[in-house]
Amino acid sequence: MNIRYFEKDRIFKIDTDHVSYVMAVMDDQQFLEHVYFGRRLGDSDLRYLLRHQEPPFLASQNPGDRGKVLLVMQHELPGELTGDHREGAVTVRTQAGHTALQPYYVSHRIYRGKESLPGLPATFGSEEGTMSLEITLEDPVIHVRFLLTYSVFEDTDAVMRSMRIINDGGQPVRVEKALSLSTDMGCADGDQRPWRLLTLDGMWVRERHMNYREIGYGFQGVSSNRGETSHQEQPFLGLVSPSATQHAGEVYGFHLIYSGNFRGQVERDAYDALRVTLGINPDRFSFVLQPGESFQAPEGVMVYSREGLGGMTHTFHDLYRNHLIRGIWRDKKRPVLINNWEATYFDFDNEKLLAIAREAKECGIEMLVMDDGWFGKRDLDVSGLGDWVVNENKIRGGLKKLVDEVNALGLKFGIWFEPEMISPDSDLYRAHPDWAIRVPDREPCQMRNQYVLDLSRKEVRDTVYDMVAAVLRSANIEYLKWDMNRTLTDFGSAALGAENQDELCHRYCLGLYEMQDRLTRDFPHILFENCSGGGARFDPGMLYYSPQIWCSDDMDPVERLMIQEGTSLLYPLSTMGAHVCVVPNHVVGRVTSFATRANVALAGTFGYELDITKISEEERAAIPNQVALYHKYNDLIRRGDYYRIASYRENHLYDCYEVVSKDRTEALITYVQVLNVPDDRSRILRIPGLDPDREYAVTVEHTGFTAPEEDRTVTLPVGPRARMRGDALMYAGLPMPDFRGDFRSALIHLEEV
Numbered sequence: 131m132n133i134r135y136f137e138k139d140r141i142f143k144i145d146t147d148h149v150s151y152v153m154a155v156m157d158d159q160q161f162l163e164h165v166y167f168g169r170r171l172g173d174s175d176l177r178y179l180l181r182h183q184e185p186p187f188l189a190s191q192n193p194g195d196r197g198k199v200l201l202v203m204q205h206e207l208p209g210e211l212t213g214d215h216r217e218g219a220v221t222v223r224t225q226a227g228h229t230a231l232q233p234y235y236v237s238h239r240i241y242r243g244k245e246s247l248p249g250l251p252a253t254f255g256s257e258e259g260t261m262s263l264e265i266t267l268e269d270p271v272i273h274v275r276f277l278l279t280y281s282v283f284e285d286t287d288a289v290m291r292s293m294r295i296i297n298d299g300g301q302p303v304r305v306e307k308a309l310s311l312s313t314d315m316g317c318a319d320g321d322q323r324p325w326r327l328l329t330l331d332g333m334w335v336r337e338r339h340m341n342y343r344e345i346g347y348g349f350q351g352v353s354s355n356r357g358e359t360s361h362q363e364q365p366f367l368g369l370v371s372p373s374a375t376q377h378a379g380e381v382y383g384f385h386l387i388y389s390g391n392f393r394g395q396v397e398r399d400a401y402d403a404l405r406v407t408l409g410i411n412p413d414r415f416s417f418v419l420q421p422g423e424s425f426q427a428p429e430g431v432m433v434y435s436r437e438g439l440g441g442m443t444h445t446f447h448d449l450y451r452n453h454l455i456r457g458i459w460r461d462k463k464r465p466v467l468i469n470n471w472e473a474t475y476f477d478f479d480n481e482k483l484l485a486i487a488r489e490a491k492e493c494g495i496e497m498l499v500m501d502d503g504w505f506g507k508r509d510l511d512v513s514g515l516g517d518w519v520v521n522e523n524k525i526r527g528g529l530k531k532l533v534d535e536v537n538a539l540g541l542k543f544g545i546w547f548e549p550e551m552i553s554p555d556s557d558l559y560r561a562h563p564d565w566a567i568r569v570p571d572r573e574p575c576q577m578r579n580q581y582v583l584d585l586s587r588k589e590v591r592d593t594v595y596d597m598v599a600a601v602l603r604s605a606n607i608e609y610l611k612w613d614m615n616r617t618l619t620d621f622g623s624a625a626l627g628a629e630n631q632d633e634l635c636h637r638y639c640l641g642l643y644e645m646q647d648r649l650t651r652d653f654p655h656i657l658f659e660n661c662s663g664g665g666a667r668f669d670p671g672m673l674y675y676s677p678q679i680w681c682s683d684d685m686d687p688v689e690r691l692m693i694q695e696g697t698s699l700l701y702p703l704s705t706m707g708a709h710v711c712v713v714p715n716h717v718v719g720r721v722t723s724f725a726t727r728a729n730v731a732l733a734g735t736f737g738y739e740l741d742i743t744k745i746s747e748e749e750r751a752a753i754p755n756q757v758a759l760y761h762k763y764n765d766l767i768r769r770g771d772y773y774r775i776a777s778y779r780e781n782h783l784y785d786c787y788e789v790v791s792k793d794r795t796e797a798l799i800t801y802v803q804v805l806n807v808p809d810d811r812s813r814i815l816r817i818p819g820l821d822p823d824r825e826y827a828v829t830v831e832h833t834g835f836t837a838p839e840e841d842r843t844v845t846l847p848v849g850p851r852a853r854m855r856g857d858a859l860m861y862a863g864l865p866m867p868d869f870r871g872d873f874r875s876a877l878i879h880l881e882e883v
């Protein structure tokens with residue numbers, strides 16, 4: 131890791147162990163140019179890479195034709211309408227209504243460590259293990275300053291970038307666009323083959339499926355205007371070489387540490403160059419800056435890998451595990467929980483919960499989580515949100531009594547909240563109808579019979595926070611699930627003036643961060659899980675506050691293969707909320723074996739979401755062993771390197787992934803056979819990440835079948851307790867178990883001998 135400025139060449143060079151990021155200050159003007167981002171380079175002068183040194187052929191013979199240069203120049207911070215017709219990263223409107231902007235280099239500083247971003251989640255690192263570069267640019271006409279900050283860490287290859295905009299002029303200005311990332315690059319990989327764009331897309335119960343597309347001329351990308359990250363898109367853009375595999379080839383990943391509206395675009399111009407931009411969605415966004423005020427844009431992450439998708443994944447996982455997630459639970463094994471949502475929905479009382487808790491305790495489960503329906507008037511999803519007071523018709527004798535009883539059984543207790551919402555049928559709404567986000571004189575849109583609270587307002591945040599905190603203080607609560615079950619619409623805040631209405635979505639997000647920051651400071655011992663109608667808020671912003679996030683309301687193990695594949699492309703397994711559900715699955719109606727459901731859920735935080743008093747005796751009897759597996763392997767799963775071996779999304783037959791310990795002494799492979807085909811000899815899978823020279827004992831640890839009466843003894847074709855060299859496993863492969871049937875699975879353990 132190093133960051134240097136080469137005075138003579140006016141070049142900035144940021145290096146990690148394997149990656150370089152290079153910028154230059156333009157000779158005649160003071161634009162900051164992007165030079166290079168990719169595999170690590172030595173310290174030669176790279177100015178020859180600047181595209182404008184050979185401007186495109188145009189009819190104009192005017193040597194001072196600046197438009198010619200700006201058409202192709204690689205900008206580090208492209209402004210608006212100054213001759214560069216590609217997407218700009220910043221738009222600042224003056225009082226006179228103009229948006230022309232030329233941010234010129236002014237100065238820079240290089241320092242050890244990294245400063246936090248006011249009000250926003252961001253990566254962090256130790257003073258010795260982190261370096262930052264702050265470059266100041268300024269528009270000399272309107273006197274607006276831009277601080278671009280780049281940071282790198284000793285132990286990962288990611289490059290971080292954020293931007294602060296400061297109004298040094300004497301007039302107010304309106305920031306209309308402030309994209310955190312903007313990178314100019316070629317449209318093809320090292321083999322001259324055009325990049326493909328990789329995005330993570332979906333919907334409720336089908337989040338973050340991996341999708342590839344060709345990059346055409348013009349714009350393509352991802353966005354959210356829903357006030358949250360969304361089920362539909364992820365603030366991520368991947369550029370993948372067509373020759374890249376899981377383990378080799380070039381891949382770029384761009385990710386935004388933010389939980390509100392975003393837009394990420396790849397623009398291919400007429401000269402076959404790409405501009406990649408990612409930041410707050412400029413639609414429904416603007417921010418007025420009075421003289422002296424500033425605006426902080428969120429942090430973006432840039433990753434380059436020449437070790438394929440897997441290399442990119444390892445960088446993201448290590449970055450988020452070591453430099454984004456905080457709190458005492460970050461590195462700890464989480465208690466195995468049982469959640470009553472799909473077991474009871476709203477129909478429960480203390481007796482029902484205690485019956486579940488008693489049975490759960492017998493099976494080795496460690497925590498009971500009481501989901502939606504315990505407060506206010508809430509017997510269905512039509513009322514009660516906002517009234518965070520326990521409903522003693524259901525929880526008779528009060529919350530403390532219930533929690534004490536659950537604790538006396540030997541279980542921890544967790545609870546569900548949806549603090550951002552308000553039901554029209556609630557005491558809170560009757561008292562404060564203007565606290566809902568809405569536009570005057572219009573009937574606001576209800577979703578799931580609820581409105582969104584205006585978290586941009588301090589009095590709203592404080593009132594709700596105080597209610598939540600009072601409940602948390604009233605009993606021994608050790609886990610909190612913070613849910614958010616609808617998107618933002620009807621963008622209007624009763625507290626913002628006409629000039630400032632477009633600030634609402636960002637201010638909402640800042641309000642959310644402030645509440646969660648307060649919560650984690652006031653209750654540092656509580657294990658905190660974010661959630662949004664399943665996985666609509668699975669984003670790096672949320673990881674700064676909670677070490678785990680509910681991945682999806684779809685717990686069917688087959689659907690989860692694709693959801694968890696896309697999620698684990700960027701997010702460590704320690705963050706992925708995953709539970710064993712009942713069958714037929716409530717979303718897709720599929721029947722799978724209990725063991726296969728557990729095998730798939732073991733790749734995440736692990737727990738159960740079913741009525742344990744109603745499942746079969748045989749299933750109940752299987753739980754202690756599953757819990758034991760969790761305890762045996764969770765350290766490995768949380769801390770190890772994740773490798774994708776085969777993808778059901780691609781082959782429509784089976785899925786396989788692996789976690790290898792950092793010291794390569796141990797690995798756990800999960801193999802799920804979704805569909806059987808007769809006599810399939812192709813399933814000899816190469817097992818990556820091992821040490822080729824070591825010997826490993828290979829054992830089948832746990833298998834998942836469909837019918838209880840089936841014979842469950844499964845041996846690997848290599849024998850029951852085979853010893854194999856790492857190179858054989860890595861280069862020749864391991865034949866998978868020969869299952870006769872669908873939805874079968876196995877956990878295969880490798881241990882150095």
Ligand code: GLA
Pocket residue numbers: 471501502546613615661662663664665680682683
């Ligand atoms: C969302 C969550 C579920 C559950 C319900 C309760 O859908 O994702 O897990 O908590 O809300 O209403």
